[in-house]
Amino acid sequence: MAEQVVEHFEDMEKQAHAARLGMWIFLASEVLFFSGLFALYTTYRTEHPHGFGVAVEHNTLAWGSINTGVLLVSSYTVALGVHELRRGRQRTSALLVGVTIFLGACFLGIKTGEYLKHFGEGIYPGGVGDFYREHGEPGTKMFFTLYYCMTGLHAVHVFAGMCVLGFLLWKIVRREIGEWAPHPLAIGAVYWHLVDVIWIFLWPLFYLIPGGSVR
């Protein structure tokens, strides 16, 4: 029952601030969680600029770009959802959050399609597959293993974000949160935006920057 002030807090404002601060600190933790992989990407790309460039050019640019659009729209809808909830328009808010979850599902669907396409081409994680017979440049294996690791981890986060939003949607529908206490949705939305931000960086790294660019 999130609309009530838990007894050890003085008031709702303090409780909301605590929850919000907690989420942001957790997000800092998430940034560092991904940073290990970003660091590996950067160092390996520094070591094998050519192989990484070849692999980027081979990647499915169209699908990755569509996914970028999907996530940007979903970020917008969930931000609008928070706005509507604060204005007391729960029905609209619920609809917008529902759309956000649907867009998340679209993202995952497209991602799965991409993975299947890669499997069909003989690109598997761990440098296994026929693709590497033709593209033996040092770095291509590392690129695609990192690609699977980072986008896979991101997909897990998308799924987690969908679960969080689903839970909040349920709460909106049951009128447990509303304009009197909109902060749970606002905090859930912040998590969703982080997922978007991470993709904003994954997109250029894996789809946009062609060969021979580092060093």
Added chain:
Amino acid sequence: MTTIDVGVIPIPHGRGGVRRETYLNIAHTVKSWALTTDHKRIGILYLVTTIMTLGLGGAFALILRTEHLTPQMTFLDAYTYNRMFTMHGIVMVWLFMIPSIPTAFGNFVLPIMLGAKDVAFPRLNLLSYYIYLAGVVWVLVALWMGGCDTGWTFYTPYSAHSPSAVVPTVLGIFILGWSTIITGVNFIVTTHTMRVKGMGWFRMPLFVWNLYAVSIIQVLATPVLAISLAIVGLDHWFDWGLFDPARGGDPVLYQHLFWFYSHPAVYIMILPAMGVIAEVVCTFSHKNPSSYKAIAYSALGIAFVGFLTWGHHMFVAGMSQFDAAAFGVLSMLVAIFSAIKVFTWVLTMRKGSVVLRTPLVYFFAFLFLFVFGGMTGVAVATESLDIHWHDTYFIVAHFHFIMVGGTLTGWLAGLHYWFPKMTGRMYNERWGITGATLVFAGFFLTFFPQFLLGNAGMPRRYYYYNPVYQPLHVVSTVGSWLLGAAMLMTLGYLLVALFAGPRASANPWDSRSYEWYTPSPPPKHNFTKEPVFALDPYDYTVPFPGVGDEADGSLARDPGGAANG
């Protein structure tokens, strides 16, 4: 010395036989413990669990030391030996030392020190405990599957191919990491939002500052460990080879990621102990710290610069010479923060009113071991000297001086310091001082010879060793037995005190820190009414104002003879 039993209340159960309600006697069912969201009970749960893991890790240590009585096989084979030193490290680092002080003592006293009823997220706190327990279970599963033999550092590519239970072990540590992160988030938010009205940042007890700094490290460093161990798990399980040179991978990068976590992790282990020590030295010197701000800021300083020095674990691992020089100078700059802390503690005693009690004996043990261990740390951070010392027993001795000598004695100091507050009982002071002395002696005897072994060139993680090293090994082993016996003795008299010790007053040490403003043991919501902290937590210029609620029969200044000199 007039009496050795300090702070004892003559009448049991408060006045006139009225049974005072405490967090302990409010309910007795298993469920009331297993599903509690009371930070004090969660602290006790953590305390009991970490004592068990300490016992497990300690048993491993004793077996390992005993094996080294002879240069050849004594009673273990090399396979078992390798698995055992790995599990010793893993159990001690992740199951005991990292959670020990923050989760047990931190959980217990942090909200009380802030005058709060609980931490910011009590349910998350309980969840964190169960995640920790799940991690412990996974590590035990790994143990049951024969253990892991990579060393606690999981260096690739060995860990990617080791024919042992690598995956359950890294999974266990991965899970433990989330427990650590959740606790860290909880503590940071608690410190920010739960302070009682009117308490500014610079009126918080120093332990809170240290916990706050630790929580920052926990939140920011642990995820890096999580991701690097996840990659090790993938490399081991699916042979993805992200660090495999045959696929363009670079094993040295794993070491970068691992030490990016594990160097700050050293501070995760030592900073809470420093916090305990700051409390102990102020209380038993009966004086304000020589510089409150120096202790507070140096905690934050350590939290930040601890992230900049990981490379000094890799001077001979194949890092570039540029990075070696950079990490070398950064390490030298970091050492200064610990030095500031040490000087502040020591100068706190100056012009104080120092009384030797068990926690203060542990403070002296801590001071000795931490200062000497820390100074050898500066020595090994000297690049050219590290060439000879790297991966030898010198390193083993150095980090045991810091980790056992620092964290374990800090933990024991805290255990004895807050024992009356947590249990409402007093332990026997004479046993306490004897135990502390024996722990120190056993410890010194165990690890001092290892410095000499390392100087002589004995590499770590060696099952067979050169017979010329045997005398030093024997001394070290005998020392470890003494240490083990002293720890068992400590456990024994504390258990006796728990059930049969005399009742403790609210403030047996005549401290000014805020956790002593509430009765011992505290009531369910920490204070019987909204707390008013009239004094600075280290204001020893005026007498203690008392608990305020006389009805609970535990005035601070009971005439039974508290804090006598």
Added chain:
Amino acid sequence: MTSFEHDVSARSLFFTWLALMLLAGLSLALRFAHIGAFSFPVALGIAFVKALLVALVFMELAFEKPTVRFALLAGVTLLSVMLSLMVADVLTRTIPPLEDPPGTAQRYHG
């Protein structure tokens, strides 16, 4: 309408989103412009601006207390510390990695 939450207007949300889409489009267009060595900093620079927009407006960081901003700042600072020192290692190593290390080559290449 609660008093304790800052609300971002629908108008600024929309314009932020529009800016994000335009920046994404620009980034995509530059992919085909073949700007060579500039593509890495330019693409990441655009990504950084986009992330900043999302953080400031969508995540309402612009209206948060300094503590909250500090949390993110700490994370990003450490990320850059890690990246710079690790990349510095790789860039300043004097001995290049072998393309086909002896002994491991046959194991994977069949």
Added chain:
Amino acid sequence: MNNLLRGWLNLPPQASTYARSLDLLHYFVIASTMVGATFVFLLALYFLTRYHRQRPYELTSRVKTGVPIEFAIIGGLQVLFLVFWVIGATQYQHVMNAPPGAMQVYVTAKQWMWKFSYPDGSASMDVLTVPLGKPIKLVMTSRDVIHSFYVPAFRAKHDVVPGRYYTIWFTANTPGLFNIECAEYCGVDHSRMLGLVQVLSDEDYRRWLDGRPVATEEGLAGASARGGGDLAERGREVASRRGCFNCHTLDGQPHVGPSWAGLYMSSVRLTDGRTVVADEAYLTRSMMDPQADVVAGYKGVMPTYRGALEEPEVAALVEFIKTLQNTPFAPSMQLPKVVPETQGQPQEPKP
């Protein structure tokens, strides 16, 4: 003075040119830090007695330490630490960068042995022979996991990483035998991954070049550093000296010849279809007359050692192989499949 401090600190002999200067820094750092630590601890003890509590509930007045004093202490320490760093970093640069013209020896580490390949194309296992007073540059790589090449007497150490070549150098200044140890944990027999550096004077070195091996029996026998020194240990030495490990492994992996791990008393299928039990007689016969029983799947490329091995050496070898009876295999460690060659050493790839 140097020797006195070296003895106190339990340091090994200074057998390389830079060992002495590293040790001097060692003395300086240890002495200054220990003096500082002792001072701090004694100061604490002094405060304990000087300001001991006189009566219960004694109050104290507020004392703040002067900021200038704090900064003076901190600044002084910082300067000292930076001096450590400047000297240490300079020495580190010296140790890590070989002088031009150094003699190159390639070092290949694998579980759990060292292989040294010399410029003239010859190779040896576990024993590195170098001339006195000449700079030696080691170019090191690993075939499986990370090892670390460590000679305590030279104060020389560097990790040996698969997929990379790392170099380290030294100039030996004392003839004799010095221990090589693996310092990075590398598996079950990590503590047995030992070796020896044999430093020969010019004259001895020339003799060694002419007719190898010349490592004197007394010299090797005197190297009790190899732990134990029993018959089986001697067998290991013999095996490494006679080059057995060029073809036979100790971890169960087939190489040019069958592995010795678990060989003793196992049933061996031969090329002609017979199955024999690998007892002492079989082992001895295989050394003396290798073509008599060629194991299925291998080529009969092993030369006879009749007359080459002394009787005690054969006994030691057999004893050594017997101790390997229960050595578990390292299942996932794959050595490369080396095509058996009919003559000479397996070629070592050069960078």
